[in-house]
Amino acid sequence: MSKRILLVGAGLSGAVIGRTLAEAGHDITIVDERKHIAGNCYTERDDESGVMVHTYGPHIFHTDDEEVWTYVNRFERFMPYVNRVKTTSGDQVYSLPINLHTINQVFGKSFRPDEARAFIETLSDTSIEDPKTFEEQALRFVGQRLYEAFFKGYTIKQWGCDPNDLPASILKRLPVRFNYDDNYFFHRFQGMPENGYTPMVEKILDHDRIQVELNRRFTRSDAGAFDHVFYSGPLDGYFDFELGRLGYRTLDFEMFRHDGDYQGCAVMNYGDVEVPYTRITEHKHFSPWEKHEKSVCYREYSRACGENDIPYYPIRLADEKSLLGRYVEKAKAEHGVTFVGRLGTYRYLDMDVTIREALDTAAAYKRDGDTMGAFHVNPD
Incomplete structure (x- = not known):
């Protein structure tokens, strides 16, 4: 019926x-x-x-x-x-998610996969047996330097609170790869x-x-x-x-234009807390089969959601x-x-x-x- x-x-x-x-x-x-x-x-x-x-x-x-x-x-x-994401941290550009290239770049090394895995383990805070917070989860699995370069500042800006106030589940599947795969997602489609x-x-x-x-x-x-x-x-x-x-958290977008290619990628994160925005997105790169001389970009800011947001x-x-x-x-x-x-x-x-x-x-x-x-x- x-x-x-x-x-x-x-x-x-x-x-x-x-x-x-x-x-x-x-x-x-x-x-x-x-x-x-x-x-x-x-x-x-x-x-x-x-x-x-x-x-x-x-x-x-x-x-x-x-x-x-x-x-x-x-x-x-x-x-x-x-989706190949880059991040700017301390005036350097790195590849995300953390992969073998990122690790070698941060530490000035030329590790093979097994060497990188063993090295990261030495940086991990193994005293944290059962991580409860976002920060504990990060410190347990990647250590202080990688946490501060790629997660701490970005998380403070994105969520508006101290990472110790966030549950470990947000970072439950911490993306760290010990090869040069910089595809942000794992999915087959x-x-x-x-x-x-x-x-x-x-x-x-x-x-x-x-x-x-x-x-x-x-x-x-x-x-x-x-x-x-x-x-x-x-x-x-x-x-x-x-x-x-x-x-909720909401987002504000500051749109700006550029003649040519502004940043050479679709998504550039900014890990330093001193930079007020979380990332810049350049939208023509989301359609790489198209060609455009001019560009449209968004600076993205996160904040608490108000009644009219x-x-x-x-x-x-x-x-x-x-x-x-x-x-x-x-x-x-x-x-x-x-x-x-x-x-x-x-x-x-x-x-x-x-x-x-x-x-x-x-x-x-x-x-x-x-x-x-x-x-x-x-x-x-």
Whole structure:
């Protein structure tokens, strides 16, 4: 039986769930308070340079999920792209993640892999048997010098607090390679949509049973006209922040232009705490199959998220987790609404995971219908 379904948010979660359920014969309405679709992965051409700009910061697609890779390529051709990040620390440029070249460069050595591995072990603080904090995790596995050059200052700027206040889990899988591989990601499928993410989302939404309404703010009273709601906005926002606001970090972007090539790479991190921005991104390098004489760059600054800011990174420290638990209980008491996506479940999600969860959530609705609960993936 065809149902009337409302999706709040025209980003990846809303688009993928909406498309899947539209193909199953349901009538879909998608609302978004922004003036555009695609959420934070929105891309657009810069009129002056012709460069494809990632308006809300770079989004690089990488996954080991073949079904998700096939899905996105159904709507937009993905071109090969390898994310090779550089970092400036102490007036020197190094390769990230830490690899054999980085180690040899920092210490002025010419180690082979086994020599580098043994050398790093001598730098590690082996007295830390069970790291509890971000700093302890770093000191245990790479030692003081590499920690201070590549992690400490960047982390203070990114999270706005002392690394000893952050859990070790943030650095749980510390990327250190004892070869010359400078591919930032491990995944077997990596790429960028040839024409940007916005056309991809447009094609996902291009279905006779999907109606999209932009510049429209959702209120809970809207739900009464629908059989089910999938909500990808902020979890606390759904309840009008009545228990308080969950903590996020937000980003400010300072855009500037350059004639020619500004930094020779897509992403340049700045590890020194004295440099106020965390990184500079040069957007034409995210589309290496294109040629542009002029360049568009972003300086990226991280700060605490205010009431009118775009939330990017959930903080998820002890106080936030406690408040999250209370909101989760309120959500579970709701009927006919399922919370999805990065904001709806208060978790940092890569794009491939967002799409995977959206496909699985839509499949669960097709199976369970309106008896579906508040969360297909538990925020805890």
